[in-house]
Amino acid sequence: EADIYQTPRYLVIGTGKKITLECSQTMGHDKMYWYQQDPGMELHLIHYSYGVNSTEKGDLSSESTVSRIRTEHFPLTLESARPSHTSQYLCASVRGRGSYNEQFFGPGTRLTVL
Amino acid sequence: GNSVTQMEGPVTLSEEAFLTINCTYTATGYPSLFWYVQYPGEGLQLLLKATKADDKGSNKGFEATYRKETTSFHLEKGSVQVSDSAVYFCALTSNTGNQFYFGTGTSLTVIP
Numbered sequence: 416e417a418d419i420y421q422t423p424r425y426l427v428i429g430t431g432k433k434i435t436l437e438c439s440q441t442m443g444h445d446k447m448y449w450y451q452q453d454p455g456m457e458l459h460l461i462h463y464s465y466g467v468n469s470t471e472k473g474d475l476s477s478e479s480t481v482s483r484i485r486t487e488h489f490p491l492t493l494e495s496a497r498p499s500h501t502s503q504y505l506c507a508s509v510r511g512r513g514s515y516n517e518q519f520f521g522p523g524t525r526l527t528v529l
Numbered sequence: 530g531n532s533v534t535q536m537e538g539p540v541t542l543s544e545e546a547f548l549t550i551n552c553t554y555t556a557t558g559y560p561s562l563f564w565y566v567q568y569p570g571e572g573l574q575l576l577l578k579a580t581k582a583d584d585k586g587s588n589k590g591f592e593a594t595y596r597k598e599t600t601s602f603h604l605e606k607g608s609v610q611v612s613d614s615a616v617y618f619c620a621l622t623s624n625t626g627n628q629f630y631f632g633t634g635t636s637l638t639v640i641p
Contacts, residue, residue, distance in 0.1 A: 454576040456634035520572035
């Protein structure tokens with residue numbers, strides 16, 4: 416069973432607040448990813464990392480930042496939350512190299528911005 | 530480039546009906562192919578995978594075969610149950626395994 420955790424599971428916050436969504440994995444995976452999942456279920460890549468001190472932007476990255484100081488930890492920060500950020504956020508990780516390894520997903524954080 | 534196209538939903542079936550969810554892909558090189566399942570309020574879970582042409586992935590009665598000639602990876606199950614109600618995603622990896630490309634998801638509801 417995959418060990419990847421996200422906190423909080425649910426968050427309701429006002430516009431303009433700064434928030435950090437936490438993601439941790441205990442599997443020692445090098446690669447980690449953040450996705451935004453819209454109500455229509457489609458996944459959009461926000462940020463990803465190939466290892467410590469590596470971060471890359473995805474398709475929807477312009478309003479958020481990430482850091483990767485430790486292998487197991489990959490937090491996502493929204494500097495100023497807006498109602499358009501209301502969504503489900505999923506964190507994922509992948510073991511090792513090669514194209515045959517699957518992603519393991521956390522349970523998600525459901526964010527509501529009022 | 531890489532992309533995945535899967536059958537749009539929602540799909541509603543009666544219990545014990547046959548299920549097919551179509552998935553086709555475009556890819557450079559030799560990707561691996563995956564089906565993930567998402568139950569309400571949860572993250573995605575791997576359902577099955579295939580890493581090379583003609584491989585068949587299977588799990589929990591679900592099957593999919595990696596067809597390079599038709600660039601397809603259709604998901605099938607012979608007899609669905611109410612507990613199979615979920616959203617199903619087809620996905621592939623890039624050659625390097627660094628990027629994942631997902632279909633838009635197909636919602637399945639199985640009624641008793």
